[in-house]
Amino acid sequence: MSEPAITVTDLTKRFGDKTVVDRVSLSVERGEIAGFLGPNGSGKTTTIRLMCGLLQPDGGSGRVLGHDIQTERGAIKREVGYMTQRFSFYEDLTIEENLNFVAGLYRMAGRRRVVRETLQDLGLYSRRDQLAGSLSGGWKQRLALAACVMHRPKLLMLDEPTAGVDPKARRDFWDEIHRLAADGLTVLVSTHYMDEAERCHRINYISYGTLVARGTVAEVVRDAGLTTMVISGTRAGEAARRLEGAAGVDQIAPFGTTLHVVGRDGAALRETVARVAEETGTEAAPAETSLEDVFIQLMGDAQDNMS
């Protein structure tokens, strides 16, 4: 089996006296779409920048595309495509002119051909003369993606690539990512969207600089060991008040006319929910635990550890 695209062990980065990435170990197989999730400020961008060769780690070791992350950062940078959270291009240039500009900046050989192929590959060819500034959010995202795959990287790092983009455009963007991965590209993508996490082959969840969960979505949900019950009925609001702080109840979230009740202690949760349903004349039923339930729980646990 070939070496994974990314394998890092105990990756650590400090800014001043603050440890922003704290002994993170992860691996990403070639051709895999790996999701990177975690609350704001948890260290995702910094970890991505360490793995792109843009930042020097303070500790840890690892290889990205076969290159050492401590000593071969230049080689990594050349073989990785990195789409930053706030990508930019010239609004008063067309799509094609923007890509030409990027290709020129990197002194790419066969510039005209590379730009044309990229336009075709990413479905931008018919819009090539459109001004970048006049594009919708989804097409801007696609242009940014085009700019970072133009040099044919083997690994793509995408930092919240679809923030603020509508669901249809996000779905199209993800179809594109799957197409690129099917062609052999490895993708690491950070996101706050649960539906996007579910489109990854595997996910990694980081909290306060520490990796706290990883695996397929099903594995992460299973490993969290949570029990979920749903309460419905006209007095669901009253049920929520009674469930607050009760035995076994860790989370209560209204979803339309129903309540999602989640907890780690399954037996205690079921008993409490049955009692409250009885008292309030509501219906209680077991439900599947969602990835979002798991992430809310992980965030709560991390806050408890910090306080």
Ligand SMILES: Nc1ncnc2c1ncn2[C@@H]1O[C@H](COP(=O)(O)OP(=O)(O)OP(=O)(O)O)[C@@H](O)[C@H]1O
């Ligand atoms: N160059 C820097 N100097 C000092 N502190 C920094 C620097 N870069 C990031 N940080 C701090 O490191 C922490 C982690 O930031 P990072 O951007 O990696 O998190 P993130 O998980 O990507 O967050 P978000 O989801 O909001 O993008 C934050 O507290 C941030 O303020």
